[in-house]
Amino acid sequence: MxxxxxxxxxxxxxxxxxxxxxxxxxxxxxxxxxxxxxxxxxxxxxxxxxxxxxxxxxxxxxxxxxINRQRYVFPVSDVISYKELATRRHISTHTTVIKDKITKLPISDFASVDPTAKAIPVTKLVRVREVNGEPVIIDIDYVSTDVVPGISHEVAADSIYRYFEEELHLSIAYAKKEITVEPATDSDQELLHLKAGDVVVVVKSVTSLEDTTTFQYTESRHRPDRFRFQDFARRL
CATH class of the missing domain: 1.10.10.10 (Winged helix-like DNA-binding domain superfamily/Winged helix DNA-binding domain)
Known part of the structure; x- marks a missing residue:
């Protein structure tokens, strides 16, 4: 070594x-x-x-x-799965799937990121991410059923990106992202152990394949006291 x-x-x-x-x-x-x-x-x-x-x-x-390791760094520019990042950062993590159903994409939720979004059939996954036993993220994923016909509970609890790439052989290419700070909803307060009046950091992303097919819409709701977002910028 x-x-x-x-x-x-x-x-x-x-x-x-x-x-x-x-x-x-x-x-x-x-x-x-x-x-x-x-x-x-x-x-x-x-x-x-x-x-x-x-x-x-x-x-x-x-x-x-x-520095305080209770604040975990999540890169903004990379297209990377939660499990990949947790492994890379050596974070002890657990995922709980609390919703898994077929529905229509709520286009109004993603209009600012993708104005061309359509109410396509999607698999909706709601997952709570725990770090060192503490709930810190709610991930809400909408995955096109035309591209991914189904996602098992076991896959949702493990890594959907591993399933997309290694089993379905999808070529994930890029994502558009938007970051906002919003008041914590009742659901945020319950699942992330927050109080009335607290806020969450909301990261919305729209992910596409190499052939430009948009197939995944994600809303990640983060406890702001546990995460900081990091990017690299170069002056042109």
Whole structure:
């Protein structure tokens, strides 16, 4: 195993064990070089991996500070399934399917993301995502029955993207997304353990295949105190 991986794993373990706590500064790069008998480039690779996984944040003039891991980073630009992201972030997660039925797409709910949406037949899935035993997301999916005739309860509780790609061999290409902040509904309050007057972060996405067929409409309702959304932008 590469040396930077060993250093990354050791630092991550120390953060998880509370040796380095939230808002603590890690030793400086030169201090880490001495501690691990490693080059500055090796240390920077280890720190970069910790930043990518949401363990630390670089602060100019200070160094690397340990951040609150209760706020999980969800990328905005990527087309990635919840299970893929949870696996990548090493998050302990559980999915509960609370609704599974055939209905019509509620076009008014997605008009701002896809003005051309039609009331097509869809499978509606409502799933609650738990992280470390705490409910933090309600995912409401509408999947075209013309593209995906049916979704079993077992698939819905595991990974529908794995089913789409590995069993149905669909080529998922891109998605359009919209992010808003809205008052928590009665359902949000019940399922996400919120109070009257709380808000949720709502991410609506419309996903298409390589042939441009739109086949999935998703509304994800997030507890705002548990998630932050991250993107990468470059000045043109």
């Amino acid at each position: 590469a040396k930077f991986c060993l250093i990354y794993q050791d630092l991550k373990a120390k953060i998880n064990e509370g040796i380095y706590r939230t808002n603590d500064l890690l030793p400086s790069e030169s201090g880490l070089c001495d501690l691990y008998d490693a080059s500055r480039d090796t240390i920077r690779k280890a720190l970069s991996r910790l930043r990518e996984e949401g363990y630390i944040q670089s602060q100019k003039g200070k160094g690397s500070i340990v």
